[in-house]
Amino acid sequence: MTGNITKRIQEIQETIPSTVRLIAVTKTVSTEAIREAYEAGIRDFGENKIQEALAKQEKLQDLNDITWHFLGHLQSNKVKQALLHFHWIHTCDRVKIAQRLNRLLGELEITPPNLLLQVKPLKDPNKYGWEIPELLEALPTLNEYQHLKIKGLMTILPLNQSTEETQAAFTKVRDLGQKINIQKDLSFTIEELSMGMSADYPIAIEAGATMIRLGRTIFGERPH
Numbered sequence: 001m002t003g004n005i006t007k008r009i010q011e012i013q014e015t016i017p018s019t020v021r022l023i024a025v026t027k028t029v030s031t032e033a034i035r036e037a038y039e040a041g042i043r044d045f046g047e048n049k050i051q052e053a054l055a056k057q058e059k060l061q062d063l064n065d066i067t068w069h070f071l072g073h074l075q076s077n078k079v080k081q082a083l084l085h086f087h088w089i090h091t092c093d094r095v096k097i098a099q100r101l102n103r104l105l106g107e108l109e110i111t112p113p114n115l116l117l118q119v120k121p122l123k124d125p126n127k128y129g130w131e132i133p134e135l136l137e138a139l140p141t142l143n144e145y146q147h148l149k150i151k152g153l154m155t156i157l158p159l160n161q162s163t164e165e166t167q168a169a170f171t172k173v174r175d176l177g178q179k180i181n182i183q184k185d186l187s188f189t190i191e192e193l194s195m196g197m198s199a200d201y202p203i204a205i206e207a208g209a210t211m212i213r214l215g216r217t218i219f220g221e222r223p224h
């Protein structure tokens with residue numbers, strides 16, 4: 001598998017606009033493979049389990065210009081670790097966790113990571129995230145959490161959608177961002193849209209994604 005990583009990254013880079021940030025998703029991927037991706041020019045890496053990420057970060061300390069993205073579900077007891085060890089957190093998905101992030105940031109003297117709000121544009125019982133009306137309702141509350149550096153929206157679509165459904169869902173997320181940005185009295189704006197994975201990233205880019213999160217397309221299939 002390794003050896004192909006460089007080639008795959010080059011192929012992807014050739015097809016995506018240079019303004020789109022390519023995040024290499026490295027869950028289950030070895031630090032050797034991560035080094036190869038780094039050599040190929042990747043500086044953004046995403047993990048979804050804190051413990052796995054910390055172990056890898058420890059081994060990769062010499063690569064000190066990596067930007068680490070947390071992509072996993074945020075459990076209350078892991079929030080502090082996520083704040084301390086990641087530059088971006090993509091998965092703020094409920095008011096309770098936003099409140100906790102805000103409180104911890106008030107206590108810890110650290111540069112706050114950039115935060116994305118995870119939304120569910122389609123009904124999907126298996127995925128975390130705000131439904132769109134819920135998020136709109138939560139905005140005044142989120143706005144009070146002054147330590148949060150809210151930068152954008154993130155979404156993971158359910159599997160097996162048609163191209164049309166996928167397009168419509170990503171467009172809903174983009175429109176939500178615009179709707180948030182015309183609201184008065186909000187102290188944050190939606191500048192980033194983290195959407196698109198191996199199965200759907202070209203559609204996401206067309207719909208306005210600014211960040212795509214690719215695992216299998218770069219590193220091959222993950223072990224089950």
Ligand SMILES: *Cc1c(COP(=O)(O)O)cnc(C)c1O
Nearest residue numbers: 025048071197198213214215216
């Ligand atoms: C695993 C994962 C990805 C990457 O998925 P691929 O299908 O391997 O590209 C992207 N985003 C999140 C949140 C993930 O957990």
